[in-house]
Amino acid sequence: MNFPEIDTPSVLVDLDKTEANIKKFQDYCDEHQLPVRPHIKTHKMPRIAKLQIAAGAIGITCQKISEAEAMIAEGGIDDVLITYNILGDKKVKRLRALADKVKLSVVADNIEVIEGLSKGFADAPVPLPVLIECNTGADRCGVDTPAQAADLAVAIDAAPGLHFSGLMTYPAIGENKKVEAWLSSAISLIKERGLNVEVVSSGGSPTMWQAHEMPLATEFRIGTYVYNDGFLVKCGVCGWDDCALTVLATVVSVPSEKRAVIDAGSKVLTSDLLGLEGHGHILGRPDLQIDQLSEEHGRIVTNGQINLKVGDRVRIVPNHCCVVTNMLDHVVLVRANEVEGKADVVARGLVW
Amino acid sequence: MNFPEIDTPSVLVDLDKTEANIKKFQDYCDEHQLPVRPHIKTHKMPRIAKLQIAAGAIGITCQKISEAEAMIAEGGIDDVLITYNILGDKKVKRLRALADKVKLSVVADNIEVIEGLSKGFADAPVPLPVLIECNTGADRCGVDTPAQAADLAVAIDAAPGLHFSGLMTYPAIGENKKVEAWLSSAISLIKERGLNVEVVSSGGSPTMWQAHEMPLATEFRIGTYVYNDGFLVKCGVCGWDDCALTVLATVVSVPSEKRAVIDAGSKVLTSDLLGLEGHGHILGRPDLQIDQLSEEHGRIVTNGQINLKVGDRVRIVPNHCCVVTNMLDHVVLVRANEVEGKADVVARGLVW
Numbered sequence: 111m112n113f114p115e116i117d118t119p120s121v122l123v124d125l126d127k128t129e130a131n132i133k134k135f136q137d138y139c140d141e142h143q144l145p146v147r148p149h150i151k152t153h154k155m156p157r158i159a160k161l162q163i164a165a166g167a168i169g170i171t172c173q174k175i176s177e178a179e180a181m182i183a184e185g186g187i188d189d190v191l192i193t194y195n196i197l198g199d200k201k202v203k204r205l206r207a208l209a210d211k212v213k214l215s216v217v218a219d220n221i222e223v224i225e226g227l228s229k230g231f232a233d234a235p236v237p238l239p240v241l242i243e244c245n246t247g248a249d250r251c252g253v254d255t256p257a258q259a260a261d262l263a264v265a266i267d268a269a270p271g272l273h274f275s276g277l278m279t280y281p282a283i284g285e286n287k288k289v290e291a292w293l294s295s296a297i298s299l300i301k302e303r304g305l306n307v308e309v310v311s312s313g314g315s316p317t318m319w320q321a322h323e324m325p326l327a328t329e330f331r332i333g334t335y336v337y338n339d340g341f342l343v344k345c346g347v348c349g350w351d352d353c354a355l356t357v358l359a360t361v362v363s364v365p366s367e368k369r370a371v372i373d374a375g376s377k378v379l380t381s382d383l384l385g386l387e388g389h390g391h392i393l394g395r396p397d398l399q400i401d402q403l404s405e406e407h408g409r410i411v412t413n414g415q416i417n418l419k420v421g422d423r424v425r426i427v428p429n430h431c432c433v434v435t436n437m438l439d440h441v442v443l444v445r446a447n448e449v450e451g452k453a454d455v456v457a458r459g460l461v462w
Numbered sequence: 463m464n465f466p467e468i469d470t471p472s473v474l475v476d477l478d479k480t481e482a483n484i485k486k487f488q489d490y491c492d493e494h495q496l497p498v499r500p501h502i503k504t505h506k507m508p509r510i511a512k513l514q515i516a517a518g519a520i521g522i523t524c525q526k527i528s529e530a531e532a533m534i535a536e537g538g539i540d541d542v543l544i545t546y547n548i549l550g551d552k553k554v555k556r557l558r559a560l561a562d563k564v565k566l567s568v569v570a571d572n573i574e575v576i577e578g579l580s581k582g583f584a585d586a587p588v589p590l591p592v593l594i595e596c597n598t599g600a601d602r603c604g605v606d607t608p609a610q611a612a613d614l615a616v617a618i619d620a621a622p623g624l625h626f627s628g629l630m631t632y633p634a635i636g637e638n639k640k641v642e643a644w645l646s647s648a649i650s651l652i653k654e655r656g657l658n659v660e661v662v663s664s665g666g667s668p669t670m671w672q673a674h675e676m677p678l679a680t681e682f683r684i685g686t687y688v689y690n691d692g693f694l695v696k697c698g699v700c701g702w703d704d705c706a707l708t709v710l711a712t713v714v715s716v717p718s719e720k721r722a723v724i725d726a727g728s729k730v731l732t733s734d735l736l737g738l739e740g741h742g743h744i745l746g747r748p749d750l751q752i753d754q755l756s757e758e759h760g761r762i763v764t765n766g767q768i769n770l771k772v773g774d775r776v777r778i779v780p781n782h783c784c785v786v787t788n789m790l791d792h793v794v795l796v797r798a799n800e801v802e803g804k805a806d807v808v809a810r811g812l813v814w
Contacts, residue, residue, distance in 0.1 A: 117550065117552050117553065119813065119814070120813060195714040195715055197712060197773060198469065198712070219717065220715055220716070222772040222773055223714070251714070251715040251717065252717060253717065254717055360549060362546070362547040362549050363571050363572055363604075364572070365604060365606055369601065371602060377785065380728075380732065381732060381733040382728065405525065405784060406526060406546065407603065420547075421549060421574055436729050437788070438811055439811035440813070459789070459790055461471065461790055462470070462471070
């Protein structure tokens with residue numbers, strides 16, 4: 111399974127595993143009647159997004175306008191949520207163009223973003239649905255309190271061209287009860303202001319198998335699950351065998367019995383650690399550790415014997431597959447031992 | 463200097479600073495009669511490589527064949543050293559094609575690489591110059607002892623199609639004396655075997671101003687100096703004002719008095735820390751720290767007051783400019799407050 115016909119380093123995507131990952135989570139959500147809205151940041155390829163839609167997803171999530179543009183360019187995807195504060199006239203103009211083509215919604219956590227969106231959509235034929243991003247504990251974006259959410263809901267409702275659609279959160283891991291209480295309080299306050307909360311969007315791969323424990327959620331956004339990676343294995347939500355994205359690398363030097371060097375460095379594996387030790391898991395060799403990355407070199411060390419020779423190939427499950435996707439212009443699609451071909455990572459390298 | 467006409471996040475390259483950085487180091491090396499061979503991994507653009515050549519560099523260094531191919535495609539660069547163990551028939555075939563076009567040399571630290579190169583160049587009109595990569599203390603690639611270097615020199619000399627050219631090392635920081643002793647010993651042993659050491663290639667931006675303290679070196683490879691970054695500021699070889707590459711980002715959320723969020727995350731700043739704290743230096747705001755990156759969000763925190771509002775722009779010097787170069791399809795060239803235009807990062811995203 112080391113694909114001698116493929117030059118290294120390459121990013122491999124096993125389609126059998128990808129399809130199985132999509133199906134497994136879709137089945138779980140179907141059982142719990144929870145709509146799925148996959149985040150395409152993990153794969154950045156319309157062809158994978160379409161597999162997710164075909165399996166039953168209600169639409170997709172994007173983080174950038176360029177991702178949304180790339181996803182809808184070839185058709186087949188007609189419902190896009192951009193979970194980002196979109197700011198600036200140029201970007202809002204592109205949002206308008208997107209909204210003409212698909213069912214588009216966005217999020218906001220502040221009045222400046224709402225005013226900008228309203229300016230761009232005031233004369234739109236259909237108002238733009240806007241969700242309020244809520245900080246339920248992860249301390250990134252999001253309004254800090256349910257009261258602020260209610261104020262912002264009223265502001266969206268009053269803004270020409272916008273429609274208050276609901277709430278969105280990226281919950282902290284293991285905080286479902288706290289998140290549920292936060293959202294419940296916000297919903298009550300918003301209803302008191304005479305507004306309806308149609309959508310409650312939650313998500314996150316680390317908590318994927320607890321998604322049903324948050325009954326307020328009307329949809330679940332999920333990205334990494336499509337490929338899985340070292341971080342999700344550590345979270346306990348998948349095993350190494352479920353990891354669809356791997357980096358294929360060649361041993362280019364074995365300078366000592368305790369050290370080898372591969373042709374995959376930080377320009378393909380990235381430096382993302384996510385709390386893990388080492389820069390990726392070498393399949394079949396848990397005794398080895400990638401302890402150091404240069405840009406084009408990965409250093410492998412061991413407490414035992416390195417037992418690798420120059421020319422050997424290794425397959426590495428990266429710590430964080432979503433950033434590895436973003437490094438190369440294409441991935442190689444495989445099924446078990448068969449190579450299906452190259453595929454462009456359509457939405458990578460794009461700026462905005 | 464926050465370029466309202468440029469959308470964010472963008473990678474800016476200040477050409478005035480770039481040219482000044484190139485000139486300053488070239489002048490220093492000219493003074494010490496040390497030839498410079500810049501490493502293009504930092505910029506991945508032929509236009510910047512040509513500035514380096516025009517300033518007096520003897521040729522360029524690449525880490526991958528695709529980089530070399532991209533650099534010579536448009537002419538003007540005719541001397542390329544690839545400082546990498548090139549392995550595999552496909553890659554060696556591409557090396558042959560490169561060697562037909564420019565003065566090409568490569569490195570090797572093991573017999574398997576030498577045998578592969580020899581197989582591909584046995585019938586070449588001109589033998590391929592091969593340098594031996596030496597581990598003088600950095601513990602990445604490289605033969606471990608001067609005696610091994612001498613054995614490998616003899617093997618290269620005996621291999622059809624190859625020419626033993628000299629020694630190459632990426633020295634550990636602050637180890638010039640140890641490196642010099644190592645190389646001196648290897649040179650003696652190689653001369654005893656009847657071979658000439660034409661080239662001794664050393665390098666490294668962190669030790670750039672001590673380059674003259676290693677008189678054995680016949681050339682100095684240097685990459686990061688062209689832009690500079692947070693790591694080199696910490697190393698003390700440049701100041702913030704010398705940093706030519708910056709990331710321009712917009713504040714998209716200010717959820718609290720102690721926290722703001724910008725639209726630059728790990729997919730542009732990367733997670734490279736290189737021993738630094740935080741994910742980049744915000745110019746003019748040393749009181750702020752980028753303490754956390756998601757893929758498209760950077761979180762800014764402070765012990766004082768955040769004093770940023772939604773829509774504000776910041777310019778960030780990344781920890782490691784060489785990996786930031788690699789993230790987006792293009793950079794924006796600027797001079798002080800003027801935008802010169804977009805430039806494709808020609809050699810980024812290429813696999814091999």
